[in-house]
Amino acid sequence: MQPQSPKYEQIAKEIRKRIREGVYQPKTAIPDQNTLADEFGVSRMTIKKALDGLTMEGLIYTRRGDGTYVLGDIPLKIDTNSPAEEHLGLTAELGHDRVTSKIIKFAIMFLTDELMTHLKLKKNEPVFDIIRLRLVNDKPYVLEHTYMPQKLMTDLNEQVLRHSIYSYLKENLNLKLSGAYRKIHADLSNDFDIQYLNCQAGDPILEVEQVAWLQDGTPFEYSFSRNRYNARSYTVLDISQPTA
Incomplete structure (x- = not known):
């Protein structure tokens, strides 16, 4: 349920x-x-x-x-657009009743040099290696590959992964999520995209590389999210505040 x-x-x-x-x-x-x-x-x-x-x-x-x-008169399509600065998680964005998750990989690994840099961890500290297919209304939406420090969430389990990790972090662990750095770029489909996102070979993919951190500056996530070119886009809303 x-x-x-x-x-x-x-x-x-x-x-x-x-x-x-x-x-x-x-x-x-x-x-x-x-x-x-x-x-x-x-x-x-x-x-x-x-x-x-x-x-x-x-x-x-x-x-x-x-x-x-x-605001009004803004041609946004809420179902497919996401604010580029949003870091609340897909479930909070689209709703619990629409988003489900299929676990493809859930393992523990030790750090590579790249992960040490992004997550600011020591070489002997393990991280969770998570791959999930997120479905919206039971249709493939985004393929997420996420690395998270085990020490911040020692009891993370498959039950959590089937729902919202961000809700678990905020509501169960009382962690205060603060911000994220994102790099959004285009790529071509790989074998995972073809298998899980129903892509064709050579289809364009929108990939979002992200480092997210807690209120105290501790990184808690390094991830890659991949969408079909026609499944999702990102928007930036810039509203200037009057000075007088």
């Missing part, structure tokens, strides 16, 4: 629905955080988390000292 999605995801889903149905009109303010917290019976922090996700999708934006507004 799939776990119920976190409260902030449920709230974001409802606000997203209201925007799409025109309850909250483009260029107009939505209710403030206190009002939304009272309506949904949650804390302001939970509302902020929901609104942060919607901001990353390009649906809303905040004017300093003047509230949160529906």
Whole structure:
């Protein structure tokens, strides 16, 4: 049985629905955080988390000292576009009810020089070597190859891998995820892409190489995510704040 999605995801889903149905009109303010917290019976922090996700999708934006507004008139396709700066994880982005995972590899390995550099670990420290196929609505979506320090998550298991690693890190281990460095580039399909993403030989692939770190600066992930050229794209939303 799939776990119920976190409260902030449920709230974001409802606000997203209201925007799409025109309850909250483009260029107009939505209710403030206190009002939304009272309506949904949650804390302001939970509302902020929901609104942060919607901001990353390009649906809303905040004017300093003047509230949160529906952006509108932005030709985003939420199902296939991801904010380039987003580092909440695929499940938080698309929802627990849509994302499932197939475990291809789950092993422990010792560090290569490259992993030592990216994860800032010593040579004798083991890492988890994880390959997962993430499916959206039961269709292949992204092939992820992830390396994570074992010492940060000693009880990581296959049950966690079938769902959201990021939710496990935040909600079970109380780790505070802070940021990520990404390099996005094009590649051609390899044997894994052909097998798991239903690619043809020579199909273009979008690969995202990432190092993600905790609030204290500790790297917790070095990963490669690979998508078919027509399955996903990345967007950058740049909203200048008025100075006067």
